[in-house]
Amino acid sequence: MPSKPSSVPSAAPWLSRLAGALALVAVAGGLSGCGAINRVPTLEEQAKSAWSEVQNQYQRRADLIPNLVETVxxxxxxxxxxxxxxxxxxxxxxxVKVDASTVSDPQKFKEYQDAQNQLSGALGRLLVTVERYPDLKSNQNFLALQSQLEGTENRIAVARRDYIGAVQSYNTEVRTIPGRWIAAWFYPDAKPMETFTATPDAARPPNVKF
Incomplete structure (x- = not known):
């Protein structure tokens, strides 16, 4: 007479899950000890900090423009x-409203970059017209604004460069092993970030030297 199948569930799946969990704990402990487990959030915070500086410098430029327009x-x-x-x-x-989430949203990031590029182009056209007005070029208020704008454009260039470098380091970490594994297990919300792309003319800082 054939024997009845056993009603006792196999222990193999349960043991497999336990072994996997223990292995994960062991790996996490090792990674934590060498600092690797904290690398993803550390690089993420550095990139976000660099993004904040980009925003600060673009805002600084925007704050200068009303006085520049009135002077011209x-x-x-x-x-x-x-x-x-x-x-x-x-x-x-x-x-264009931006926050920390903008850097991981391709559409929002492009909208922000395009708007800033358009402003750069318009500002460049304004500064070109100044060549036709010698009295304006010698005005002390204009000279002060010119100096501030030149400094701000330089700061924007540096801030963008630093942001691009920080994002490159972060994106490399979350896309390569073991950072990719660490992000998947411990930081599931970590996403690759967007970065600036060069566009002809519009991305070129306006020439503010006369």
Whole structure:
């Protein structure tokens, strides 16, 4: 008479899960001891900090533009279209809402970059018109704004460079082993970040030297 199948569940799956959990704990302990388990969040925070500096410098530029526009308007009211173009580009750039999540959202990041590039282009066109107004170029208020703008454009370039470097380090970590495994197990919300891309003319800082 054939024997009845045993009703006792196999212990193999349970033992396999236990072994996997113990192995994970052991690996985590080893990684924690050497600091590898903290590398993903550390690089993430560095990239976010660099992103904040990019935003700060772009905001600094935006804050300078109203005074620049008013100063130019006092000497070159006939450049109405150029002045309006700068004002509208600034308003559009300022209307793009960004936060820490923007760096991992391709659409939002592109929207932000495009708006800033458009403002750079409009600002560059405004500064080109200044060549036609010698009195404006010698105005002390304009010279002070010119110096501040030049410094800000340099800071933007440095901030973008630092951000690109920080994102490269972070993205490499979460896309390669063992960082990829660590992120999957311990930091499931960690996502690759977006970075700036070069675009002809628009991404080039305006020339503010006369």
């Amino acid at each position: 308007k006092g000497y070159a009211q006939q450049e109405k279209d150029v002045l309006i173009g700068v004002t509208e580009a600034r308003a559009k750039a300022s209307s």
